[in-house]
Amino acid sequence: MSSLYLLIPLSLLLVVLAAGFFVSAINRGQFDDLERFEKRMPDDF
């Protein structure tokens, strides 16, 4: 059970990383227009 002292801080670090990626993706506009893609023709095979 003492492994928790390592694993919980580790999970904290991971979640901070994940949130950081998510936020930076939004800031770069990757989530701005999700509807457009479902209507677009697959034109570049």
Add this chain to the structure above:
Amino acid sequence: MSDLAAPFTVFDAPEVLAQISTPLAAGQREVLLRVEGMHCGACVRRMENALRDVALQVRADVPSASCELRWQADRLPLSSLLGRIKALGFEPTVLPDDERYHQARMQRRAALKRIGVALLFGMQVMMLASAEYFGEVDPAYRTLLRHAQWLLATPVFLYAGWPFIFDGFRALLARSVTMDTPVAIAMVAAYGLSAWNTVAAQGHVYFDSVAMFVLLLSIARFWQQKGQLLAADRLRRLLSNQPLLAKRVTDDGIEPVPVSQLLVGQRVLVAPGEAVPADGRLCDAAELDESLLTGEALPQSRRPGESVLAGSVNLGMRPLELEVTMVGAQTVLSQIARLVQRAQMERPAFDTAVERVARHFVWLVLVLAGLAGFIWRADPEQALEAALAVLVVTCPCALSLAVPTSLAAAVTRLARQSVLLVRTDLLLHLGRLSDVCLDKTGTLTTRGMRIARVRVCAELDEAQCRKLAARLESGLNHPIARAFTADQTVAPADEIELRLGQGVFGFIEAQAHAITPVPAAQAGDQGGDPFLRWFALSRAGHTLAYFGLVEELRAGVRQAVQGLRENGLNVHLLSGDSTTAARAVGAYVGIDQVHAAQSPQDKLAIVRRLQAEGGRVMAVGDGVNDGPLLAGADASVGIASGAALTQAHGEAILMTDDLRGLGCLFEVGRRTRRIIAQNFAWALSYNFIMVPLAFMGWITPWLAALGMGGSSLLVTLNALRLLRGGSSYHCSEATNPEAVT
């Protein structure tokens, strides 16, 4: 105050003011603002109170957090008004219309980030919290788990939950409440108590509940904003066709200038495929796509001297030149955008009353929560849970969202079909109507006539007769004259004289010519086609030819009238025209209550009589000579296509030549009323059932958050249903004007 106004002084310069605001009568101007932080009716009221003595009119719209402000521009600088708004804690921004969409997108990004953070961190909190659900945890690990939860819950609470906390407490500081106040109190209480218990190593922690509140509420708020983005998007599309640069023609050649610097009277060049930058008069013939403005899908041919509207696209192969007649906020396109915007901001009296009820309801919730805590005081844990549940589960949002979201969706839906709603009240009234009065000329018919038959009775051929007639009628601006001159450019006759009721007289090559109305029998039309109106062209008293003219009916009139009938309405035809002509049109479109030869005052008298008999009357007209009719009716619909928009009156305006837009209006109205009723039924029954349950302590806080978020989400989604489905008819489809021969 003055230092708050300082950053806004840039807007006071006259040339900037001209770009961002519309001039109204006597030094008044109107400007569109985005007001960051305006979230509910209470915020609107505070702003209205603060601006009461400086602004002439404040129209605020909560769903899009924007506000239209009318003020006396020659006495007050705009910056002082903005400073006052800022002093209330809001963040005002002046909007050129494109900005609005940009803002909505930035808001969407922020909302998504908040949801992401709440989800990622919240899941961790719940995972760690679940350890304590299953029994006693060793105190050493419990301390670790609780501190970890605290750490994880803090970004959720402070970042993702910030909008709710900020709004809720800001209102409290102003001694008012908003929809967010109960939630904010619940979140702060749960978070604070949990942090205290963690430090003191005692009792329960509720970090998981806090994370759950924030996550569910953020998701619900995000969907609400989505509706607002859809509306803003429609406006952006209306305006995106407005180019930023224009090619101005000067003596030295062509120079590109910002559209905002164009002046009336200047000439501009529009390249093929480009949009016209300002309203103007054509110097060359042109083919234009006006679908954005009128919904008319077919290319429109325009001759030199005719007007073109900003936003229409040059479909021709050559650049076209035009002389600017209207710029900026005065162009028809800007007016359309403004009308759409205003309709979305309009708050029916009914809606304001609901808002007031919702606010009282919030106070009631706060009292009830306190009461719940008091009753369960023997068991502090139970007391807190019950109080939190009451605070969170009640959903005044659903109540206050029920009407505005539905109306906003309806406006967007109708605008897509080229029906502009000027007053949203109209949709609520449509169901109570009993009679519809349709004007004939300009409403059932276009204002145009055309030559349907020609009978030549002299040695001349048809083309020569037409040419003679065109020369006689040229320069006259009457529907009959336009029918003769429509497709010819000829030298006008000499001494043209129009004698009312008798015809047109003039001299061609020194011989007296005349065009006079004649009875059908004289023209040899034995069949007596009631739609034809006959005219004789004569030279020195000797008849050369007979012309049979018909009125052009608007597209879709028969379907429109039939649709009105199916809605259970009595349809009346009012006309200033002669009895035969009116009856012929009435018979063709299927109206038997025909009132012919009516002056505008007579038409109004008919409406008054119907009203006196207990009827509720809708009038439909094109606003040219039926102003009293439209003003006197209980509901009014104007018809306008293109440039005529500026003359149009009415609570709704059809922007197509197609009358079936009336059907769209009734159908969307019916669906809107149904959805509003559903939303109300839901909001009321939900609160009546959930509040007692929470009071009894039967609902855990996270379940309460789910219920509240789900409830406001349901109301919003239900309203957004208006945007899709329904009528298979699209007003923008290509339409062929019907003629009746």
